[in-house]
Amino acid sequence: MSVTIRQIAVKAGVSRGTVDRVLNDRPGVKPHVREKVMAIAEELNYVPNAAAKALAFSKKPLHVGIIMPPREIEFFQEIRDGIEEAADELKGFGIQLEYCYVSNQNPEEGAAVIRKLVKDGVNGIMFSVMDDDLIRLSINQAVDSGVPVITFNSDVEQSKRICFVGQNLPQSGRIAAGLMARVLRSPSKVLVVAGHLSIYAHRARVKGFGDHLSGSGIDIVQVIEGYDRFEDTYEKLKEALTRYPEIEGIYMATGHIGACMDVVKGMNRPNRYRIIANDLMPEVEQGMREGLIDFTIVQNPAQQGYRSLRMLYELILNGKMPEQQYYYTETSIVIPESL
CATH class of the missing domain: 1.10.1220 (Arc Repressor Mutant)
Incomplete structure (x- = not known):
């Protein structure tokens, strides 16, 4: 009873x-x-009534803070679509979403937003920006104060976050390396382009790629950080390809694919570069149709947003703690012929 x-x-x-x-x-x-009441509740194994909690949240909605990169990064629209789908399913129970867009280059801003959300009384936080000691500290403080945090798309390792929902990122890098090894002969030189190496998702893919190629005869000449900006990616990639004419392959671990396509089209070389990308945004699809991109590795971003919000809601409403530290969404490979 x-x-x-x-x-x-x-x-x-x-x-x-x-x-x-x-x-x-x-x-x-x-x-x-x-303290006395809490001790007795624990002694008696008190479990809150889920229906009563749902009724309470319908009167005063559950408040979830969602911290993610700037809106202009197109990829995250699919994640927002997944979040909104979950929120629509839960709207009858009462839920309020507060989106907070922060810079990928300013950990102080991200940490400050976490602290503000906690101060404002949010019931839970979803986080997907950078991996930094300031961010880690703010997440730990939030969880210690009773505000659960779930990371999605990119993780903050060695923090007290409840769990991570997203792609198996090191595996994604290894898949890219395996594909590159199938289209290039040894010895070969390749270039890697990332957005921000301060972001776990970007860093983990690059590491997985490099680890898998180690000893294969395919060497990474340089890793470029383009900061998800067209101008930075374009200038750095053009300079690297000019400096190292022996480069035969490019792995777009993350970054501005449109800039990569423009640089590649402008290079005067007899043989095309072998390019592996991530995700299936319009620029990637166009590059594949034009014969510039060999493969792209996709990760189901909508599911990342959907599943993160549903899990956070279940935790807050029913006290249902996720059973795993990592919830990986499906990773698949797309080739031009499948478009």
């Missing part, structure tokens, strides 16, 4: 209203009384 608030109140010698305030973490209760 489930334990009731009345039973806890009787054993603690306080009113049911006091127990309700303690269990719902509301003010107005003396510290020693709060």
Whole structure:
């Protein structure tokens, strides 16, 4: 038989209203009384009533903060679509989303947004920006204060985040390396383009790619950071390809694919570069149709957004802790002939 608030109140010698305030973490209760009520609730194995919680959230919506890179990064629109799909399914239970867009180059900004959301009383946070000690500290402080954090698309390792939802990123890099080894002969030289190596997703792909190619005779000449900006990617890639004419392959681990296509089209060389990309944005699809991109590795971004919000909601509403640290979405390979 489930334990009731009345039973806890009787054993603690306080009113049911006091127990309700303690269990719902509301003010107005003396510290020693709060500790006593919590100890008795734990002793009796009290489990909150999910229906009652859902009713409460329908009156005062569950508030979820979503921290992600700037809106102009087109890839994240698919993740937002997945989040909105989950939110639409949960709207009858009460849910309020607060999107916060922060720079990929400013950890202070990301850390400050986490602290502000906690101060504003959010019930949970979804996070997908950079991996940095300041970010890690803010996530740990949020979780310690009772605000669960789930990372999606890119992880913050060695933090107290509840779990990560996204692609198996080192594996994605290894897949790219395996594909590159199938289209280039040894010995060969390749170039890697990433957005921000301060972001775990970008760094993990690059590492997986390099580790898998180690000893294969296919050498990485340079790793470029383009910061997801057209101008930076274009200038750095053009300079590298001019400096190293022996380069035969390009791995676009992340970064501005449109800039890569423009540079490649402008290079005067008899044999085309072998290019492996990530995701299936319009520029990638166009590059494949034009015969410039050999393969692209896709990761189901909509599912990352959808699953993260559903898991966070279940945790807050029902106390259902995710059973795993990592929830990987499907990774697949697209070739031009499959378009």
